Amino acid sequence: xxxxxISQMNFELSQEQAQFLDRVDGACRSVRAHEEESYLAxxxxxxxVPAFSKIGMLGCPVSxxxxxxxxxxxxxxxxxxxxxxxGSSLRTFFSVHISIGQLVLQGxxxxxxxxxxxxxxxxxxxxMAFALTEPAAGSDPASMTTTFAExxxxxxxxxxxxxxxxxxxxxVMTAYAKDPSTGRVSAFIVERGSPGLRxxxxxxxxxxxxxxxxxxxxxxxxxxxxxxxxxxxxxLSIAYSALIDGRLSVAxxxxxxxxxxxxxxxxxxxxxxxxxxxxxxxxxxxxxxxRMAVDIQSSRWLxxxxxxARQKLHEYVEQLKQEQRGNEGWLDELGRxxxxxxxxxxxxxxxxxxxxFHASNRSFECASRSVQVFGSAGYRKTARVARHFLDTxxxxxYEGANEVLELKIASGVLGDQYAAY
Ligand SMILES: Cc1cc2nc3c(=O)[nH]c(=O)nc-3n(C[C@H](O)[C@H](O)[C@H](O)COP(=O)(O)OP(=O)(O)OC[C@H]3O[C@@H](n4cnc5c(N)ncnc54)[C@H](O)[C@@H]3O)c2cc1C
Numbered sequence: 238x239x240x241x242x243i244s245q246m247n248f249e250l251s252q253e254q255a256q257f258l259d260r261v262d263g264a265c266r267s268v269r270a271h272e273e274e275s276y277l278a279x280x281x282x283x284x285x286v287p288a289f290s291k292i293g294m295l296g297c298p299v300s301x302x303x304x305x306x307x308x309x310x311x312x313x314x315x316x317x318x319x320x321x322x323x324g325s326s327l328r329t330f331f332s333v334h335i336s337i338g339q340l341v342l343q344g345x346x347x348x349x350x351x352x353x354x355x356x357x358x359x360x361x362x363x364x365m366a367f368a369l370t371e372p373a374a375g376s377d378p379a380s381m382t383t384t385f386a387e388x389x390x391x392x393x394x395x396x397x398x399x400x401x402x403x404x405x406x407x408x409v410m411t412a413y414a415k416d417p418s419t420g421r422v423s424a425f426i427v428e429r430g431s432p433g434l435r436x437x438x439x440x441x442x443x444x445x446x447x448x449x450x451x452x453x454x455x456x457x458x459x460x461x462x463x464x465x466x467x468x469x470x471x472x473l474s475i476a477y478s479a480l481i482d483g484r485l486s487v488a489x490x491x492x493x494x495x496x497x498x499x500x501x502x503x504x505x506x507x508x509x510x511x512x513x514x515x516x517x518x519x520x521x522x523x524x525x526x527x528r529m530a531v532d533i534q535s536s537r538w539l540x541x542x543x544x545x546a547r548q549k550l551h552e553y554v555e556q557l558k559q560e561q562r563g564n565e566g567w568l569d570e571l572g573r574x575x576x577x578x579x580x581x582x583x584x585x586x587x588x589x590x591x592x593x594f595h596a597s598n599r600s601f602e603c604a605s606r607s608v609q610v611f612g613s614a615g616y617r618k619t620a621r622v623a624r625h626f627l628d629t630x631x632x633x634x635y636e637g638a639n640e641v642l643e644l645k646i647a648s649g650v651l652g653d654q655y656a657a658y
């Protein structure tokens with residue numbers, strides 16, 4: 238880790254950041270009532286795409302060249318933090334569509350693929366999904382059984398993925414499949430309507446009730462050869478790079494959740510009286526409030542630090558792409574094991590894992606404390622704190638279950654030869 242500029246730490250928002258966050262705040266408020274109704278009805282909130290596309294949020298960190306706003310990763314994290322205050326259900330839609338959706342294409346797709354897929358996604362005309370997990374391959378994606386074969390001008394995918402966020406309606410998804418002859422995984426861009434692609438909604442979830450998760454069936458699904466993403470055999474590296482962005486967005490969203498929990502609890506504890514005084518006067522209630530305030534601070538700064546590392550990685554990759562004049566040269570350079578890229582990626586990877594592990598654990602505990610502060614008033618899904626409690630449960634599981642992240646963090650410290658998985 239390099240802290241060469243540590244003495245120049247600046248905690249002020251830039252004018253551009255503040256103005257953009259104001260617009261995000263407005264969009265969040267405009268969909269709030271419908272988000273609650275949709276949550277209770279377990280339906281997609283159909284106001285989200287129109288409200289957020291108006292302010293450019295659907296392509297926030299995507300380069301202007303491909304229809305996005307071209308904002309940096311820290312500003313994106315700040316926007317996700319604000320959205321997180323509305324709930325992890327709303328925030329998950331953005332994490333999937335942007336962090337493990339568009340940013341994967343921005344990082345790895347050819348110029349032609351980026352021009353084809355990113356502008357409609359950034360506008361919100363085509364929503365994105367990320368299909369990695371399978372029923373028998375969760376924490377260990379390398380053990381996936383979805384396969385691909387080459388047939389003439391096509392790749393033919395065979396297998397099943399599950400829990401795929403936005404999967405019931407996404408126009409485009411990245412999907413990961415193995416070459417049975419080499420055991421190596423490749424990444425593909427799969428469009429809705431591809432022959433042999435079928436999606437089915439997964440029901441009876443515990444929380445995240447405005448997110449639509451799908452089982453995705455590749456029944457000899459045929460896609461054109463030009464839809465290979467990156468180079469053949471790079472699939473796991475692509476998927477793991479996507480998870481850096483996914484984890485960062487979970488961490489940022491978790492900070493927002495905790496801010497909302499604290500705001501809700503502060504207001505409630507001041508207004509609710511028991512034993513002749515407001516709950517806010519009771520020392521044991523104050524312990525909940527103090528712990529939440531500490532959790533917000535620790536999670537927030539880990540997240541911002543991770544976002545800065547991710548931005549540095551992004552800038553290096555963009556510079557390398559320019560020097561190599563095009564994507565192919567960059568991919569070849571990676572194949573040769575570029576040391577600077579490896580170091581920057583390892584740092585971004587580690588810091589995102591630390592931030593996600595910490596912030597998701599803390600936010601689940603904050604949400605649970607909030608329900609406790611509200612008592613029975615917090616035990617109905619109509620209460621924001623109840624929804625945070627149900628939704629944060631998933632954040633310690635997805636984008637790398639927290640036990641697996643602990644092992645990853647430990648091997649980052651001890652060295653790969655001590656990897657425990
Ligand atoms: C709401 C939700 C949304 C999701 N969205 C997506 C999506 O959009 N796209 C996608 O591809 N996937 C998605 N997933 C899948 C998610 O990434 C996986 O659930 C996650 O990777 C864990 O895999 P698993 O559920 O199969 O659990 P398992 O891998 O079976 O793990 C079960 C438990 O064992 C622990 N464990 C596993 N291996 C080890 C080990 N070596 N040492 C110690 N403990 C271990 C885990 O930490 C966990 O606690 C989603 C999941 C959920 C719940």
